[in-house]
Structures are given as C-alpha cells and as structure tokens.
Amino acid sequence: MPAESRLAAGARLAVTTFSTLPVRAGRIDRPVAGTAMALAPAVGALLGALLAGVLLLAGAFAPPLVAAGVTVGAAALFTRGLHLDGLADTVDALGSYRRGAAALEIMKKPDVGPFGVVALVVVLLVQAAALAELAGRSWPACLAAVVAATAAGRLGVTAACRRGVPAARPDGLGAMVAGTVGPVALAAGTVAVVLLAVPAVPGRPWQGPLAVAAAFAVALPLLAHVVRRLGGMTGDVLGATVEVVTTLVYLGLVLSG
Secondary structure, X not given: OOHHHHHHHHHHHHHHHHOOOOOXXXXXXXXXXXXXXXXXXXXXXXXXXHXXXXXXXXXXXXXHHHHHHHHXXXXXXHOXXXXXXXXXXXXXXXXXXXXXXXXXXXXXOOOOOHHHHHHHHHHHHHHHHHHHHHOOOOHHHHHHHHHHHXXXXXXXXXXXXXXXXXXXXXXXXXXXXXXXXXXXXHHHHHHHHHHHHHHHOOOOOOHXXXXXXXXXXXXXXXXHHHHHHHOOEOHHHHHHHHHHHHHHHHHHHHOOX
C-alpha cells in the first residue's frame, strides 16, 4: 500500500476513532491503525480548538463555571463519551482487585460500579474547574491551553500503543492497535505536544511543557500497572489514558506558584 494512501487511511481512521466528525473510514488494518494512533495527538489538537471555541463562546454569555460545564459536555458529545466509558470500566476493574480474565470480564459489563462513578465525578469536576479558570484568561492562552491538554490526552494513546505493550485480548481495538507505534512517531508526537503547550500559560513558557511532562510521569507508570493487572491493554484502557492525561495536564496548567 503506498505511503500516501496509508497516511490518508490512517488520518480518516484517527478522526473516526477519536471524534464524531463526519468522516468515513477507509481501509482498516494494523499498519493503518498504527498510523491512526500516531496521528491521535493531531486529532486531539483539532478537538481542542473546537472545545476552546465552545468555552470562549459560552463564556461570552454565561459565567465561567457554566461555560466550563458546557465545554465538558461538548467534549463528551464530540467523542461519543467513549473515553469516559473506558475510564469507568478500567477503574472498576482495578477496584475489583482481580487480575487477567476476571478483571477483563468486569470491564465488559454494561453497568458502572462505585469506583467507576467516583472516577467519572472526580475527572469531570477537575476538568470543569480547570476550564472555568482558563475561561478567564486571554483567548490565545485559553486556546493554547485547551488544545495542548486535549492533544496530550491523545498522545497518551500513542504512548499506550507503542511497541512492547501487548493487547489483553486476541480481538477488539486493543488487539488491532497494540504495538503499532514506533519510537520515531512517538517522539514526533511528544515534541509537537510540548511545543503546543509552551504558550498555554502567559508569562510562564515552561509551565505548559512541565504540565505535560508531569502528567506522563504519573500516567505511564499507571498504564504499566494496568497492563500488568489485565495482561495487556484494551480499548477501555486507551480511553482511560485519554481522560487521565487530559485531566492532569489541565490541573498542571492552572496551578500557580
């Protein structure tokens, strides 16, 4: 398959996987899936720009906290709530103290347990509080912050799909994308997200990149723990990684020294 065609198919798959934008997926195989996972931060940046627009527009007519709540809701709408669902399922599995197939069986259940509910509440509250603070900043800083945090969350997917991380199941999204991202693509995505984070905090060009680094310093060991518990990663784990990294970056961007 020509590189250009694979890139185009990967881009379409990335958009359809990580958003509800009306793009039709093309060919789907492991090489294309790897390209899609490598392009995940780019889709995150696009989503971040849309969400920043929602936040700024809503903030022109409503109090910051209300605008932030609308933006959090828009984020769930633009992603079909899949990442939040993955977070709830993953935390429920971890909270059960079970391993392997037993933990995976819990993740397949349609209901949400108490651990999952608490995780959702905490993540959504922190995101809303952070967005309310960002709404009070200048629009370029607000735009940069939301774009950087949303792109960083999808960079978490790229990192989770790097070579050496196995799939927990022989089928499903995890099996399709596990181990498909090489070191060059991961490094390129990391540099891009770090650069996006530089203007996120006015007067502190170091705080945005530091927030991204700190988020991954927490998320990567957590991902390794989940992989050990489950025997690999799954689509739900990818969703959980998105929400954890995004939330941690938002938190790092609004902390003041």
